[in-house]
Amino acid sequence: MLREVYRIEKTGSIDNLHRKTEPLRPPEGDEVTIEVKAIGLNFADVFSIYGLYSATPKGSFIPGLEFAGKIVKIGEKVKDFEVGDSVFGVTRFGAYTTHLNISEKTVFALPKSWSMQDGAAFSVQALTAYYALVPLGQVKEGDHVLIHSAAGGVGIMAGHIAKKKKAITIGLVGDSVKFPILKEVGYDYFLIRSSQFKQEMQKILSGHPLKIVLECLGGRYFQDSYDLLAPMGRLVTYGSANFTPSHSYRNWLSIAYSYLTRPKIDPLSMISDNKSVMGFNLIWLWNEIDELRKHFSDLMMLSLPKQTIGHEFTFDSIHDALRTFQSGQTIGKIVINVP
Numbered sequence: 001m002l003r004e005v006y007r008i009e010k011t012g013s014i015d016n017l018h019r020k021t022e023p024l025r026p027p028e029g030d031e032v033t034i035e036v037k038a039i040g041l042n043f044a045d046v047f048s049i050y051g052l053y054s055a056t057p058k059g060s061f062i063p064g065l066e067f068a069g070k071i072v073k074i075g076e077k078v079k080d081f082e083v084g085d086s087v088f089g090v091t092r093f094g095a096y097t098t099h100l101n102i103s104e105k106t107v108f109a110l111p112k113s114w115s116m117q118d119g120a121a122f123s124v125q126a127l128t129a130y131y132a133l134v135p136l137g138q139v140k141e142g143d144h145v146l147i148h149s150a151a152g153g154v155g156i157m158a159g160h161i162a163k164k165k166k167a168i169t170i171g172l173v174g175d176s177v178k179f180p181i182l183k184e185v186g187y188d189y190f191l192i193r194s195s196q197f198k199q200e201m202q203k204i205l206s207g208h209p210l211k212i213v214l215e216c217l218g219g220r221y222f223q224d225s226y227d228l229l230a231p232m233g234r235l236v237t238y239g240s241a242n243f244t245p246s247h248s249y250r251n252w253l254s255i256a257y258s259y260l261t262r263p264k265i266d267p268l269s270m271i272s273d274n275k276s277v278m279g280f281n282l283i284w285l286w287n288e289i290d291e292l293r294k295h296f297s298d299l300m301m302l303s304l305p306k307q308t309i310g311h312e313f314t315f316d317s318i319h320d321a322l323r324t325f326q327s328g329q330t331i332g333k334i335v336i337n338v339p
Contacts, residue, residue, distance in 0.1 A: 001026075001033070006096040006318055009060050011051030014322050017063070017096075024099050026073060031101045032081055033073035038120035039095050039315075039336040040066040041325050042153075043216075043239055044283065048093070049322070055283045057093055064095025065283070068110060068119030069338075078104050086110040088119030090127075092286040096318065098338055105289050108296065114306065121307040121333035123296075125153035126161075128282050130299045132214050132236040133161050136278050141166040143211040146201070146225060150187060151178035153307060153333045154238070158214055159185040160304045167212075170204055172197075172221070174328065181308065181331050198224050209233065222263040231274040238280055308332030315339060 003024045006017050027033045045063045047053035068088035071081055081087065081104055089107035094100055110119045132154075133139045145162050149155045150171025162169045163186045171182045171190040182190040189204045191197070201210070201224075209230030215222055216239035226235050265277055285292040310332035313321035318336055325334050 001099060003097055003099040004315070005062050005098070007060055007062050008049055011049060011056065014049055014319055017049060017319065017322075024101065027075040027078075027101045029075045030077045030079075030104050031075040032071045032078055032087075032104050032107065033099060033101050034067065034069040034087065034089075034107070035072045035099055036067050036069040036095070036097060036338045037116035038068045038338060039064055040120040040122075040124060041321060041334040041336065042066070042124050043325075044124075046322060046325060055092075055281065062094045062096050064091070064093060064097070066090050066120055066123045067095045067100070068116040072099070074104075080104055081107070081109075086116070086119075088114075088116075088123060090123050090286070090292075092283060096336075098315070103289075105293065106286070108300075117309055117312065117335045117337070118306045120335050121153070121309050124282065125307065125333065126157045126299055126304065127285070127292075127295060128154050128238055129158035129161055129214070130302075131280065131282060131285075131295060132238055133158060133165070133212070134298070135295070136236050136280065137212040137214070137234050139165045139167050139212055143167040144170065144205060144208050145212045145214070146170045146172065146210060146228070147187075147214045148172050148217050148221060148225070149174075150185075150190065151181050151331045152216075154214075154216065156181070156185055156308050156332055157304065159187050161302065164302050164304070168208075170201070178331060185308075193221060197221065198228060201228050212236065214238070218262055220263075226263075226265060226275065226277065229273075229275045234276045234278060236278045236280070238282070309335050311335070312337055 001024045007020050008017055010016050042065055048056040048063050071085045087107040088110050091102055145167045147155050147158045151173045159169050169187045171187040174193050191200050210228050211233050213225040213235040215237040310330050311334045313336050315338045321334055
């Protein structure tokens with residue numbers, strides 16, 4: 001079988017992402033071959049293309065972590081799926097393609113009420129939000145929770161999950177034009193990133209303890225959010241959007257400045273303040289399949305709404321999609337439709 005892929009031979013620029021035709025071997029063992037119908041974009045895609053992601057494969061690779069599609073072939077040991085089944089799932093890179101082989105353990109049956117786009121938009125960001133809030137954050141009823149980039153894909157799913165747990169949600173965004181989506185999600189409070197952030201947060205909290213922060217920006221808002229945490233509070237960081245390249249090439253000077261000015265927390269002050277900082281990289285779950293499936297099962301039990309899809313692009317315009325993602329002006333998920 002021949003397939004179309006977008007492959008990176010050398011990291012450093014979106015312009016190095018080239019479309020190619022290449023053969024795909026038949027599925028082996030517990031693998032299924034999926035005809036991809038939709039692809040979800042994530043920050044990890046951009047960072048891996050620029051070579052700024054620690055998990056980036058060495059040498060040539062195909063970016064992309066999540067997809068939805070139809071099974072067109074199955075391996076001899078496949079038990080849970082048949083040819084023709086609609087599925088969605090996750091992969092440790094390799095999703096920027098028309099067809100892929102993957103273990104049946106990392107794909108899931110597409111809910112009947114979901115489109116392919118819904119499936120491609122869900123897994124990575126919903127799992128990120130769930131893992132940050134539940135296993136790590138231990139969110140519970142009545143907790144005040146601050147969620148950075150609340151109108152992004154993770155922020156929207158985190159808002160839904162926190163409300164399912166009956167927490168009080170505070171959404172932080174870069175522009176008031178994103179307030180309507182926060183209201184739709186059900187955020188209790190929302191505010192804009194500004195020099196008055198700490199003062200506005202103190203007004204919102206009105207003396208209540210800030211128990212959890214989901215942080216993905218880095219920089220001053222990391223430090224300010226840590227300062228606002230109550231004793232026994234948890235700051236969970238899962239990204240550093242401040243490092244997102246704003247050009248089509250890798251700007252080492254800008255990266256160095258962001259690195260040198262990154263926030264630093266003294267472990268001794270953490271002890272005396274009785275606060276926690278936890279960081280995680282969701283891609284490690286790809287190496288712990290049973291753990292991944294357990295968390296995914298628990299996540300699906302919450303019966304969350306579908307992810308908000310803010311932008312759709314064609315497979316031909318994947319470079320435009322990535323540049324739109326870089327802009328920081330998006331809402332919800334960016335999805336690539338594969339013909």
